Amino acid sequence: MSLEDIQKDPHLQNFIEMETQKQRYQHLVHGLTERCWDLCVDKPSQKLDGKQQSCLVNCVQRFIDTTNFVVNRLEKSQGLLTAATSADSEFMAS
């Protein structure tokens, strides 16, 4: 297939879009795991205990809350973000 064929192939376009989205999701999970691991897992042991698990879940939730909060607050402050091309947060876009 030539590059032109690829660009004209709706099936392929759709596939690439899906894969890109999946990859973005995975990349965010890698980043969140890294951040939340530091906060929630002090000493690795035989298994993740309940406390560590709920810490991880809360960590994810609060990180997304924070993202939303930052975006909303910037949006309210005289449309600082309106100049930017997209006001969608990274999280909501996927």
Place this chain on the structure above:
Amino acid sequence: MADLSRDDLMDQVKQQIALVNAQELLSKMTDKCFKKCIVKPGGSLDGSEQKCVAMCMDRYMDAWNVVSRAYANRLSQERTRMS
């Protein structure tokens, strides 16, 4: 590239993505578990350090899965909230 079929192309894309993900996991896992387990680097990676790294790797995978599930749940919540 010119005579690549669509299926070949899709396979290649999937493989590349899997590779990138494996690399990202590998580098983060190594970084985190090195920090937790190798406090005083000695003449070799001794038995207790190896045990620590092995356990740390398993827990890191567990944590990855917990985070992934939590994130997926939140995404679907946000979607229903917005629609």
